[in-house]
Amino acid sequence: MKIIKEPSEVREYIRQKGLNREEIGFVPTMGYLHEGHLSLVRRCKQENSFCVVSIFVNPLQFGPSEDLAAYPRDFDRDSALLEKEGVDLLFAPREEDMYYPDFSTVVKENKLSRYMCGAFRPGHFDGVCTVVLKLFNIVQPGRAYFGQKDYQQLQVLKRMVRDLNVPVEVIGCPIVRDHDGLALSSRNVYLTEEQRKEALKIPKALEEAERLFKSGVKDVKALEAKVREILSEGDGLKVQYVEIRDAENLEEVNEIKGKVVIAVAAYVGKARLIDNKILES
Incomplete structure (x- = not known):
């Protein structure tokens, strides 16, 4: 596995390999990898002849009171996991490699990002869209893989590549539990x-909503209320939204x-956790 920090070196390495966009699959991450990330890597490897993973904790998507400084990091562990998975290239830029000191250009999606997480984290999706577009420009993949746990992020990025004619297929992959x-x-x-016991109310509530839906309940307010009821049992979990x-x-x-x-979205202690379930009639 090749490890590169400089953006310009990534392009040169790919050029020397003689790779075209259709051969390159890409998994952008912020590191501290778990089985969810690794499931994206495995799918990427299955569907592409060259697999690139990035690790970059993007400061642009963290608000002033959020956990940028405390966000978990372990590069040695992450790189060992990726090497074991057979990743071809690990791109691990530093902040100064991604953002000039007078950086002044951002990518803003104006519709899907207003709701849900976007309503509580102003500027968050501007940071996500900006860094992902930069990474796409550097790596130039044909396909990029994202987990469906960050469902709103997935939809925002699909809209971004559609609206800006970015030649990357954004692929959503199932939540890993x-x-x-x-x-x-x-x-x-x-x-x-x-x-953690308190956090388990989140999947429990979503499963109950799915059960009610399958039993015939189609009213949105009733389902949302049931999820809130389960999440509000006790005082260990602070609900941010149910939608x-x-x-x-x-x-x-x-x-x-x-x-x-x-x-x-809910807080358990200092951890802000998100989860979702798809319902289809």
């Missing part, structure tokens, strides 16, 4: 044993017709 049902996240490391929205454009719906996403 731990043995107890909790969606894998780098931030799970923040949880104490007791907090059911159109699965593609994330617009509000009153009744479930077609495909929707039910999405949750």
Whole structure:
């Protein structure tokens, strides 16, 4: 596995390899890898002849009171995992490699990013779109792989590449869960044993919403209320939002017709956790 830090060296390395865009698959990450990330890597390797992974904790997508400084990092562990998976190239830029001191250009998606996480994290998706477009420009992949746990991010990025004619296919991959049902996240490391028990209310609530939906409940407010009820049992979990929205454009719906996403964001201790489930009639 080749490790490169300089953006210009990535392009030169790919040029020397004689690779075209259609051969290159890409998995952008912020590191502290878990099985969810590795599932993206494995799919990338299955579908492409050359697999690139990036590790970059992007400061542009963290708000002033968020956990940029504390975000978990372990580059040696991550690189060992990626080498074991047979990754061809690991791109690990430094902040100064990605952003000039007088950096002043951002990419802004104006519709899908207003809702859900975007309503509580102003500027977050500007940071996501900007860094992902930069990474796409550097790596120049034909396909890029993202987890569906970050469902809104996935839809925002699909809209960005559509609207800006970026020649990259953005591929969403299923949520990977731990043995107890909790969606894998780098931030799970923040949880104490007791907090993890509280966090399990999130998948429990989503499963109950799915059960009710399959039993015939199509009313959005009723399903959202049931999820909130389960999440509000006890005082160990602070709900940020529970929303059911159109699965593609994330617009509000009153009744479930077609495909929707039910999405949750909640704090357990200092960990902000998100999860979702797709419902389709």
